[in-house]
Amino acid sequence: MNLRDSIKTALISLKSNKTRSALTMLGIVIGISSVVTMVSIGNGAKQLIIGQFSTLGSNNIFIEPGSFSKKMEGNQGMQSMLEEMTIKTLKYEDYKAIEKDPLISKAAPLAFGAEKIFYKGNDFKVTYLGTTPEGINILNKAEFIYGNNFTEEDVKSLGRDVVLGYKVKETLFGEEDPIGKIVRIRGNNFRVIGSLDQQGTQMFMNLDEVIYLPITTAQKVILGVDHIQEIVAQAKDENRIEEAVESIRLTIRERHAIDNPEGDPAKDDFKVVSQKETAEILDTVISIFTMFLSSVAAIALLVGGIGIMNIMLVSVTERTKEIGLRKAVGARRSDVMTQFLIEALILTLIGGLIGIFFGLVFSLLASFILGAVLSISWQFSFPLNAVAWAFCVATAIGLVFGLYPARRASKLNPIEALRYE
Amino acid sequence: MNIIEVKDLRKVYSNGYVSTVALDGVSFDVKEGEFLAIVGSSGCGKSTLMHILGLLDRPTSGFYNFGGKNVFEMSDDEAARVRNKKMGFVFQSFNLLPRTSIFNNVKLPLVYGGLSDEKEKEMVLSALESVGLKDKANNFSNQLSGGEQQRAAIARALVNHPAIIFADEPTGNLDSLSGQNVLELLQDLNDDGHTIILVTHEKYTSEMAQRIIEMKDGKIVLDEKVENRKLAKNGLIK
Structure with missing residues (x-):
């Protein structure tokens, strides 16, 4: 058949x-x-x-306050998260030390939170990121449509300058040129010095709804704190990320005077994770x-x-x-x-x-x-x-x-x- | 020339507890072109004999040559091939496939023969013509009368131009007129040179054959030529 x-x-x-x-x-x-x-x-x-x-690049390393072990201990997750928020040991100087590490090409400190930004009758709830001029370049690859980045001078002098993400600018200003305009954040006046093109979400954060401030201004003027919440660093060599992570650990342990020769992450008051590892x-x-x-x-x-x-x-x-x-x-x-x-x-x-x-x-x-x-x-x-x-x-x-x-x-x-x- | 040579054929059915002897030393020959009727009462072994002759079943012992070939040496596939090329079967209950056209029913043996579509069609139509059902080729079997269904079954049996046709009580399910038509058809086929083995329990049906073998309790009790052979076309005299 x-x-x-x-x-x-x-x-x-x-x-x-x-x-x-x-x-x-x-x-x-x-x-x-x-x-x-x-x-x-x-x-x-x-x-x-x-x-x-991938939009962020693959050789990023994140340094945050807190330690690994506390999160692992079952249902204490919430508690350890609260603890982390109160850990104030990560400082601007730590960032400076990491930046000098020969295995690191760039680094940026971060202090952030959520606030409403006002312009004339409009307001918009944004995430503000306090960082350095270089920090903006690391986090957001978009071009400036209007104006420029803030400067190192702004960081040193607690400058009241702000860079707007794409959607923030669109919502508050529409077609208007925002440069030189004054916006209010938590009762303080800020001068818009730049606005960025569209970038979209990255690491699950919509960068078009973010505004950027000098790190010192975010710390002292808005948050009223002395510490920073995160450091982003980029390894020079993609194949030596692990080495860079270890080197950062040693640097911060030394700076925080943590006696931890066996390298137990539970003893640290900070944690270092590479993006590659997380991914x-x-x-x-x-x-x-x-x-x-x-x-x-x-x-x-x-x-x-x-x-x-x-x-x-x-x-x-x-x-x-x-x-x-x-x-x-x-x-x-x-x-x-x-x-x-x-x-x-x-x-x-x-x-x-x-x-x-x-x-x-x-x-x-x-x-x-x-x-x-x-x-x-x-x-x-x-x-x-x-x-x-x-x-x-x-x-x-x-x-x-x-x-x-x-x-x-x-x-x-x-x-x-x-x-x- | 003998198409069938059978010597001391035995068939014993066993279910593990009881053995039943269905054939008890049967010997006879069938010549090419012969019209043989096997008769006997129910349970005499005539159906078993036909199944063995038709390679549908295997004997327990004895000797059986079909067309010069020893059946005992045939594999299942070889037996299937012989059934396909050399044999045609007509059953009491027609055994046509439901939900299938008469054309495709008649074509069934050709499906296993590996011919071209054209050749198949030609053979099916010629078989249907010889049983007078060419115009019903596209009907389904349930649209035909009993007599027509049995004629379709005969067309299926002869579509491959077999050397021999086995007919197992072909008139058993038919009224006498349809039965007469079927027997007439079988006699015509015999006249055309087909060897025919007809199994029946009716005496007057067996008298359509040239030779009668009568069986009883698995043995042949009578093997004789029919003196006054009846012709179906002259009508049935009961």
Whole structure:
């Protein structure tokens, strides 16, 4: 029996039991579409994170107050977060010391918070970042549309100058040139000296809704503190990030007089993490999460496969007489087997294709919904690998779960089969 | 020339507790072009004999040569090939596939033969023509009368131009007129040179054959030529 005849016969048989065939396929459709959706969402999440990190460059190192161990101690997370906020040991001078490290190319101190910024009748809630002129260049790669950066002189003299992110400028000034205009932040007047082009989100922070101040002004005038909240440093050599991290640790330990020769991060009052490390951890977490969700979906696929086997067994029993007749007129065992295998394959392949289609529709929907809910640009990723896998898995399921019923059919004795009522 | 040579054929069915002897040393030959009727009451072993002759079942012991080939030496696939190329089967209950056109039903043996579409179509239509069903090729089996269904089954049996046709109670499910048509068809096929083995429990049906083998308890009790062979086209006299 040639392939075309087998396919024709299979289609006739599947068509004659339309509802049954459709319900059998449903299992495969649900299984495949959920696997495709899960993998697609996982890929999207990965791409999102890679995107968020990559605009910043890959050799960043972050120094924050607090220590690693406290966060690890189970449900004390909230408490340790509060503690971190009260740790005041990270100083501007620490930044100066790190900047001199030969393994570091650039560094910037950060002091930040959220405040409302007022201009005439308008106001806008912004994140303010107190930093150095170089800090703006490290964090925001956008060009200046109006004016310029503030200067080192501003940092030294607590200058009341401010640089606006794109959306801040648009909201407060519209088409107007903002340079030289006076805005108010927490009761203080600031002069706008520059505004930046669009940059979008980076490290999950919308940089277009940020304003930049001299670090000293943010510390003393707005926050009223003496310490800084974070230092961003860039390693000179991407291959020597680990070394740079270790060197920073030693520098700060020495400056903070922490006796920690064994290098136990629990004893430090600060922590140093490289962006690469953070990205790798996130990547692993997402991969595990995707795998977990996909395996749950794969169970649906397995159940669908068992459904196929069940229906094929029913079909073999129902068509015992037909099998007997086919054998009587010259069908070999392999002919009968091929016929039933192809029937199972067609069921799974059609189910698989429908499943892939719905999987893509669902992942597209998910990308819209996630993008809207999280207000980030979630990229729909076509999960080509998942689609390819789903297709192979559907075929494999058809073969594996179709094999047993097909073998049973092929082994039927023609006489007994013909006599079967 | 003998198409079938059978010597001391035995078939014993065993379910592990009880053994039943269905064939108990059967020996006979069938010549090419012969029309043989196997008769006997229910349970005499005639159906078992036909199944073994038709390579649908294997004997327990004995000797069976079909067309000069020892059946014992054939593999399952070889037996399937012989059934496909050399044999045609007509069953009491027609055994047509439902939800399938008469054309495709008749084509069924050709599906396993590896011919071109054109050749297949030509053979199916010629088989349907010889049973007078060419105009019903596209009908489904349930749209045909019992007699037409059995004629379609005969078309399926002869579509491959087999050397021999086995007919197992072909008139059993038919009214007498349809039965007469079927027997007439079988006699015509025999006239065209086909060897025919007809299994029946009706005496007057067996008298359509040239030779009768009567069986009882798995043994041949009578093997004789039919003296006054009846012709179906002259009508059935019951």
